[in-house]
Amino acid sequence: KQEVTQIPAALSVPEGENLVLNCSFTDSAIxxxxxxxxxxxxxxxxLLLIQSSQRxxxxxxxxxxxxxxxxxxxxxxxxxxxxDSATYLCAGEILITGGGNKLTxxxxxxxxxxx
Amino acid sequence: xxxxxxxxxxxxxxRGQQVTxxxxxxxxxxxxxxxxxxxxxxxxxxxxxxxxxxxxxGNFPGRFSGRQFSNSRSEMNVSTLELGDSALYLxxxxxxxxxxxxxxxxPGTRLTVL
Numbered sequence: 001k002q003e004v005t006q007i008p009a010a011l012s013v014p015e016g017e018n019l020v021l022n023c024s025f026t027d028s029a030i031x032x033x034x035x036x037x038x039x040x041x042x043x044x045x046x047l048l049l050i051q052s053s054q055r056x057x058x059x060x061x062x063x064x065x066x067x068x069x070x071x072x073x074x075x076x077x078x079x080x081x082x083x084d085s086a087t088y089l090c091a092g093e094i095l096i097t098g099g100g101n102k103l104t105x106x107x108x109x110x111x112x113x114x115x
Numbered sequence: 116x117x118x119x120x121x122x123x124x125x126x127x128x129x130r131g132q133q134v135t136x137x138x139x140x141x142x143x144x145x146x147x148x149x150x151x152x153x154x155x156x157x158x159x160x161x162x163x164x165x166x167x168x169x170x171x172x173g174n175f176p177g178r179f180s181g182r183q184f185s186n187s188r189s190e191m192n193v194s195t196l197e198l199g200d201s202a203l204y205l206x207x208x209x210x211x212x213x214x215x216x217x218x219x220x221x222p223g224t225r226l227t228v229l
Contacts, residue, residue: 034217043119043205044220089158093216100170101216102148103207105158 003027004092004106012112017080021109023073023090030092033066033073034103037086044089047075080113087111117142119208119221127227133194136224138206140187146170146211147189148218149181152203161204164189165211193226201228 004025013019023033031052036044048057050066050073057064063076073090087110091103120139128134140147149161160173164183181191187208193200203225207218 032216036220041203041225043121043222044207046217046219049217091158093218096171100146100163100165100211102160102163102171102173103150103158103218104160105150107157 004030004090004104006088006090006106006109008109009107010110010112012114013080014114015080015082017113018076018078019080019111021075021077021088021090021111023075023106025071025073025092025104025106027092027094027104028068028071029094030068030104031095031101032093033064034091034093035062035064035073035075036089036091038089038108039086047088077111080111082113082115085112119206119219121204121206121221121224123224124222125225125227127229128196129229130196130198132196133192134196134226136191136193136204136206136226138189138191138208138221140189140206140208141219144208144210144219145187146209146216147183147187148207148209149189149191150205150207151175152205152223153201158205161191196228198228201226 034049035047048064061078087108090106146165148163163171183189203223205223207220209216
């Protein structure tokens with residue numbers, strides 16, 4: 001069974017701190033890795049997509065890395081702000097025989113950045 | 116450009132009824148995937164449509180079905196609703212081809228079954 005695990009499940013930090021969210025996966029069939037944020041009651045916002053051939057991607061204060069050999073990805077958030085408070089989800093993209101793909105989601109990390 | 120849109124945003128139904136949800140993908144995207152999100156099970160893959168054909172299906176009962184139209188818009192139908200079908204239903208669109216398939220999600224439809 002494909003499993004994606006995120007640690008920690010919840011995190012509370014003071015504003016300005018740098019932080020790291022972890023994602024681990026057991027399925028070697030995971031090809032790409034995508035990070036999302038979800039605000040309460042809302043849909044998912046794509047943050048970063050790391051292709052299988054890449055090791056990391058950066059967007060503003062966000063940096064995500066992917067190590068397929070160890071089955072791990074990390075999302076680094078620099079200089080956290082209260083607006084970063086949300087649930088962060090990682091998802092492994094699995095290519096399916098015959099075409100198409102699907103995302104297998106992690107359990108999420110609920111982040112709260114306090115003033 | 117416009118993002119993924121889903122209608123309706125909220126629905127309240129009773130057990131035994133059926134419901135149809137709609138998803139309009141980003142212009143140019145040909146793949147639409149549907150996911151169910153519940154507090155207990157998290158996000159689970161329902162199915163994917165590409166060029167009007169169901170390409171992949173998750174482990175859900177046959178009460179869950181869908182279709183895709185020639186303009187790539189997709190609908191999802193749930194028949195004989197059960198209490199456990201209460202969830203946030205999300206659709207995602209992507210180009211659907213090749214190895215670079217960044218998926219973009221809509222705001223979701225919140226379904227409550229009473």
